[in-house]
Amino acid sequence: MDRKEFRDLAPPAEAHEAIASLSLEAGIERVSLEDARGRVLVARLDAELDVPGFDRATLDGYALRARDTFSADEADPARLAVVGEVHAGEEPAVELEGGQAVEISTGAVMPRGADAMAPVERTDDDGDDVLVRTSVAPGDNVMFAGADVAAGERALGPGTTITPRDVGLLSALGIDEVPVRKRPRVGIVSTGDELVRPGEDVDSARGEIYDVNSYTIAAGVEDAGGEAVLYPHAGDDREEMERILREAASECDLVLSSGSTSASAVDVIYRVIEEGGELLLHGVRVKPGKPMLVGRLEDSAYVGLPGYPVSAMMVFRTFVAPAIREAAGVPEPEAATVTGRLARRERYGEGRLRLMPVGLVEPGPPSTASSGGDRADGDGAATPDADTERAPLVYPVDKGSGATTSLAEADGVVEVPPDVDYLEAGEPVDVRLFSPDVRPPSVLGVGEDDPTVNRLLDRLENPRYLSVGSRPALRRLREGVPDVAVVAGPLGDDAGEIAVSVPGTDSDAGEPVDLGSWEREWGLLVRPGNPDDVDGVAALIDRDLRFVNRTTDSGLRTSLDRTLADRAAERDTDRRDLERSIDGYDVGLRAHESPARRVLAGEADAGLGLAETADRLELEFVPLGRQLVRLLANPDRVDRDGVRHLERALADDA
Amino acid sequence: MDRKEFRDLAPPAEAHEAIASLSLEAGIERVSLEDARGRVLVARLDAELDVPGFDRATLDGYALRARDTFSADEADPARLAVVGEVHAGEEPAVELEGGQAVEISTGAVMPRGADAMAPVERTDDDGDDVLVRTSVAPGDNVMFAGADVAAGERALGPGTTITPRDVGLLSALGIDEVPVRKRPRVGIVSTGDELVRPGEDVDSARGEIYDVNSYTIAAGVEDAGGEAVLYPHAGDDREEMERILREAASECDLVLSSGSTSASAVDVIYRVIEEGGELLLHGVRVKPGKPMLVGRLEDSAYVGLPGYPVSAMMVFRTFVAPAIREAAGVPEPEAATVTGRLARRERYGEGRLRLMPVGLVEPGPPSTASSGGDRADGDGAATPDADTERAPLVYPVDKGSGATTSLAEADGVVEVPPDVDYLEAGEPVDVRLFSPDVRPPSVLGVGEDDPTVNRLLDRLENPRYLSVGSRPALRRLREGVPDVAVVAGPLGDDAGEIAVSVPGTDSDAGEPVDLGSWEREWGLLVRPGNPDDVDGVAALIDRDLRFVNRTTDSGLRTSLDRTLADRAAERDTDRRDLERSIDGYDVGLRAHESPARRVLAGEADAGLGLAETADRLELEFVPLGRQLVRLLANPDRVDRDGVRHLERALADDA
Incomplete structure (x- = not known):
């Protein structure tokens, strides 16, 4: 059998129809x-x-005949003979006649003959009689049966x-x-030799990775009102894969497989579906996610999801979750769509429906100049312009189709139709939130990966921080999307003087606002006891040591590059030559702890890092310098609660 | 011990503080x-x-050194020697040198020596070589470890x-x-001899009722993120009640009791709390719900809720649910507050915070006259006036404090501060929805209880129908709150000519719109075989038969009263005399089936009802006449989807 190439892709509407034609209802x-x-x-x-099932006293007091209280008042109470009492949960033992009353508790059955009751507060005991100091009408303080x-x-x-x-x-x-x-039962089958279930050991040298799709899709199934059943992982063994697919089909209303990237898995699935069911559709004109199968396997519906986690989840949400909700009778959440403004121009034009994961940022509070008046008169209605200003900013989240984690940084999805070539900055877009309770982050930060930042974030509720490094952080701050940027080292020196744009406009909001700063000590991290006697960068240049660097985006790398430039000047040589003489100088890792971890694992002799990290991981630290880390705010957002909290958290930390 | 009278009521803020001072956190x-x-x-x-844990190929193709493809293109491909292959889940067996390539699958580990890959589509096999028809840069189509x-x-x-x-x-x-x-564990203890658990038999003669609070509060606890534990029902046995309270306190983070109406239960609770804990507060200045206890019992928090279900649920939602959410770490749902306009003037002024259960009605779609222009230019922003018009109408739902079911007819709660004496019709009010997914009903109907209406409603999604009877339905329609009214019998004759108000304004919207009608046959329902030979109302008047009537609000009752007036005219007597001669004429039941059920149960010889009901319950039917039932729409709402659906359902039914 030839490997399928998904050449004739179906339009998204056809995929919706194909899934709708399969009955997922579970009875x-x-x-x-x-x-x-x-x-x-x-x-x-x-x-x-x-x-209630009986005429019920709604208060504590006396059941009586209303006409016996006619014209009674404080001055001239009605005197009635108390002929019994009835409590809640008791059958009345007496039938009441004219001139009589029965003591009765809230919730008790009205005795026969009574048609009203007087509250105890308006009565006085007088021997065997009760004095009723008020007149009542028939039905007063009685809840009739069936009322x-x-x-x-x-x-x-x-x-x-x-x-x-x-x-x-x-x-x-x-x-x-x-x-x-019944909740539709949804079987989840994952295939692929490279997949390992979380909790087990992963062998990266063999290219093993954790199985992301099974658990994520299972959580999505439960979110949509289905019951998820995880089947044992099938690997790439064809017989085992077929056995598991058929078992799932016999036990579930819908089987979801998330594609192995291997050709053999695809072949098995095709064959099993063609032998035991029917393939309705393969390949949909969407991005991400074109390799999608829809069919029937025995009495079960079948959908094959793409292998990449982001693609799998987007296809699941767009095509499968609505069908599960429909079958479960769970209404589509209405509050789950918000309108925002696109933060920057977005090019596209591939002729496929694009499912674009996006994050949201709330604008700052209205400036005092432009609001006060309208709101003070209490009608709260906003002018159209103010309305647009209040709309959240929408920015695409994209770490590449292979990224497993980018959805955790997104709040929802914008569907871009196939015929749209680009979306302008500032353009209004509808965002389908991942769920109605998604709230935009309290603060959106970008910048240096730093332990102090991590600690500060722990004190905030619902923050979002993208550790993109100092250099990209400055660029993003200039574009006006994030609330704050964290910039470390020399890059921060002139950072206070850039012009921060107002996204979707031609104007700018002014210079970043300095919310505070802290120092960090940086240098080389080496094994405990410093067995190689590393005493500075010279050791890396002159000796045969394996070094691990940070990416050029990081503030630490900038500082290291400057140190190296100084050494080059001292030695009267070119910085590039010194770089080339350091084994591993080009291997830049993204996170501040990563080089230290390589040293700890014995994969390197020295790594670029922080004194604080050396302490934490019990490594030896060779100081090279101190650098300032600056917390800079978008001038339009300094009054956001989240930004203020972050500023306070920094002040408290110091 | 004296019975507590809740004389010094605490302000609501104190109740919030008292509950906040108890730790519900479960670890x-x-x-x-x-x-x-x-x-x-x-x-x-x-x-x-x-x-990923390794440098990963993102496509199927060939791993290679980027510099080997320098200047390669379709016309002049680069030729590389294929020295191996690597699949996903495999450790690469070869290390790559200049001029070499390795066939690689999506997701596989990049072999050492390679720094980029070319997609298979841009290559051709040529014996042991591969021709690469494109140039790639270092890092192309590779996802680096940690990226x-x-x-x-x-x-x-x-x-x-x-x-x-x-x-x-x-x-x-x-x-x-x-x-x-951990979810906070919340024990629910219900007391009171009169309470019976659903599913068991209830003895109405003894005043037994089903235990509503336990299950409702349990569902509310789970909704708020807690774990509900229902304890066996304690009855009014003091020792048993104490034992259960102490058991719940030892096993839970919070114990909720819902008050028995009996004095002895209150006494036991007071004593147990005072001996084994501390009472922080008793009685809160709210309506409904003042009898509320807050305290500690052993290591558990304790809250005593009022006994009436609506009160219990309101107090639970307002004071207890937020504390459970806080302890569970579940954020307060943000989407759960909407602003609406009060449908009618509401008087109050009792000096207590009022928790007013309300229903919502959506306004009709904007009339074409007033919208078009603005919306066509696509910015979608509404003028303040249009905005107010779009706000839902808010109407109080109140069947009395003893009612167990009124919350099922409500969508949320308006908190009216103690110092407010009245709210004007049209006034904007904030409604806290019972949950963020509450949606106003698709159609709000009021009127006659009728089997055809019930059938029509079954075809609609999320309708709401209040079977208040024909007479109150007309009044409500005139006030302009409901979407439709169902009016039966003579009351409907002039119903088309009333003026329907626009709530919150001095204007009216015109006359009701006739959406259709149907006929129903009415008469007397008697036991199978008609053992008493009932042949008409004369039998009721002249013989000693037990009759069951409908309430004066119903269209059936109006028709019966007219029939009786005719008989009175024939006999040259007063209608009142004939009424008095019928045993049970004054006993009016609210639902169309209720009289029939009394006959079926042997509690009456004849009941007022419909031919359709006689059929369904297998009773004998004595016809008295036919009456028209009219479906009338609020002229402002005829274009609502729900109203149109109802109209279509009626047309289909005919």
Whole structure:
């Protein structure tokens, strides 16, 4: 069999139709009242009894005949003979006649013959009699049988998603079990020799990676109201793969496989589907995610998701989750779409529907100059311009299709139609949030990967920080998207003087605002006891030591480059030559701890890093200098709560 | 011990403080990745490894040295010797030198010596060589180790509520267990001899009712992120009640009791709390719900809720649920507040904070006259006036404090401060929705309880229908709140000519719009075989039969009253005399099936009802007439989707 190439890609609408044509519905089950919350009723429930089931006293007091209290008041109370008492949960032992009263508790059954009651506060005991100091009308302080719900009334309709309040209604009707839609059972099959389940050991030398899709998709299935079943990992063994696919199909309403990148896995899936079912569609014109299969396997629906985690999740959300929700009877969350403004011009034009993961940033609070008046008069209505200003900024999140983690940094998705070549900065876009409870981060920071920053972030609620390095942070701050940038070392020297743009406009907001700074000691991290007697960069240049560097984006690297330039000047040589003489100078790692970890693992003799890291990981530290790390704010956002919290956290830390 | 009278009520803020002073936090537990969704992380998680863990090919193709492809193109491909192949999940067996290439699969480890790869589509096999028809730069189509997440990077911060996307990040890092906040364990104790658990038999003659609070509060606890534990029902046995309270306190972080209405239960609770803990507060200045206790029992927090279900739920939502969410680390849902306009003037002025359950009605779609222009130019911004018009109408839902079911007919709560004497019609009010996914009903109907209406409603998604009877329905329609009214019998004759108000304004919207009608046959329902030979109302008047009537609000009752007036005219007597001669004429039941059910139960010989009901319940039917049931729409709402659906459902039904 030839390997399929997904040449004739189907339009997205066809994929939706194909999935809709497969029935994911799982039937009906009866659940107890305790498990009914959030489930979807399949049939109308009518009241089978009156609530309350009897005429009920709504207060403590005396049951009586209203006409016996006619014209009674404080000055001239009515005297009635007390002929008994009745408490909640008791059957009244007496029937009441004219001139009589019965002591009664809240919730108790009104005795026969009584048609009203007087509250105890308006009565006085007087031997065997009671003096009633008020007149009451028939029905006063009595809740009649069926007043709340009458037998035969429609209580809850089919399709109702049962809330705690509905649980209250069902309890009142004595219903302890309800017929609800069964959650569709969704089997998740992962294939591929390179996949390892989290918790087990991964062998990177063999190219093993953790299985991201199984758990992520399972969580997505549960989010959509389905029941996820994880099947054992099939590897690339064809027979085992086929056995697991067929087992899943026989046990589930929908089988999801997330594609192995190997050709053999694709072949097995094709063959199994073609032998035991039907393939309706392969390949969809979307980005990311074109390699998508839709079909039937035995009595189960089948969808094959792409292998890359971001692609798999985007395809799942766009095409599969709505079908699961539909089958589960869970309504599409309405609050889950917000309109924002695109933070920068976005080019595209590939002729495929693009599912673009995006992050949101809230604008700063309105400046006092432009708001006050309108809001003070209390109608709260905003002018159209102010409205647009209040809309969140939307920026694309893209670490590349192979990235597994970029969705954790995104808040939702913008669908860009196939015929759109570019979106302008400032253009309004609809963002489908990943869930209705997604909230934009309290503060969006970008910059240097730094332990102090990490500590400060821990004190904030819902912050987002992209450790892109100091250089890209400055660029992004200039573009006006983040709230704050953290810039370390020499790059920060003139950072206070750049002009921060207002995204989507031609104007700028002024220079960054300095929120504070701290110093960090940097140098070389070597093994405990410093076995190679490293005493500075000279040792790296002149001796045969394996070094691990940071990326050129980092502030540490900039400082190291400057040190090396100084050495080059001293030695009257070119900096490039010194760089070339250091083994590993070009190997730049992204995170501040990464070089230290290489040293710890014995893969290097020295790494660029911080004194603080050496302490934490119990390595030896060779100091090379101190550098300032600056916390700079977008001038338009200094009044955001999150920015203020961060500033305070820094002040407290110092 | 004296019975407490809740004389010195605490202000609501004090109740919030008292509950906040009790720690509900339940500590930390470790959960597996599969159970992590929705849980709240208690500690920062840093990456312990690089993702990917190796330099990874992002396509199928050939790993090579970029400089070997310098200036290669379609016309002049670079020729490289293929020295091996590497698949995903394999350790590369070769190290690559200049002039060489290695066939590589997507996801496989880049062999040593290679620094880029060429996609297979831009190459041709040629014996043992490969021709590369493109030039690539170092790093092209390679994802470097740590490019996604680098070891040591901050991955997720403390307080993160774990989403499916976070599950993806955790999987990628190989983390299969995470430390999360334990859900606070909330014990629910219900007391009172009159309470029966749903599913069991209730003896109405003894005043028994179903226990509504336990299940409703349990569902509310789970909604707020807690774990609910239902304790066996304690009845009014003092020793048993004390034993259960102490058991719950020893096992839970919070004990909730929902008050028995009996004095003895209150006494036991007071004593147990005073002996084994501390009472911080009793009685809060709110309506409904003043009898509320806050204290400590052994190591557990304790809150005593009022006994009436609506009161209990309101107090729970306002004071207890936020504390449970806080302890569970579940953020207050932000989308859960909407601003609406009050549908009618609401008087109050009791000096207590009022928690007013309300329903929402969406306004109709904008009339074409007033919208078009603005919206066509695409900015979508509304003028302040249009904005106010688009706000939902808010109407109070109140069936009395004893009602158990009114919350099922409400969408949220308006808090009216103690110093407000009245709210004007049209006034903007903030409604805290019961949950962020609450959606106003698709259609709000009021009117006659009728089997055809019930059937039509079953075809709609999320309708709301209040079977208040025909007469109140007309009044409400006139006030302009509901979308439609269902009016039966003579009351409907002139119903088309009333003037429907626009709530909150002095203007009216015109006359109701007729959406259709149907006929129903009404008469007397008697036991099968008609053992009493009932042949019409004369039998009720002249013979000693027990009759069951409908309330005066219903269209059936109006028709029966007219029939009786005709008989009175024939007999040349007063209608009142005939009414008095019918045993049970004054006993009016609210639902259309209720009289029939009394006949079925042997409690009456004849009931007022419909032919359709006789069929369904297998009773004998004595016809008295036919009446028209009219479906009338608020002229401002005829274009609402829900109203159109209802109109279509009626047309289909006919």
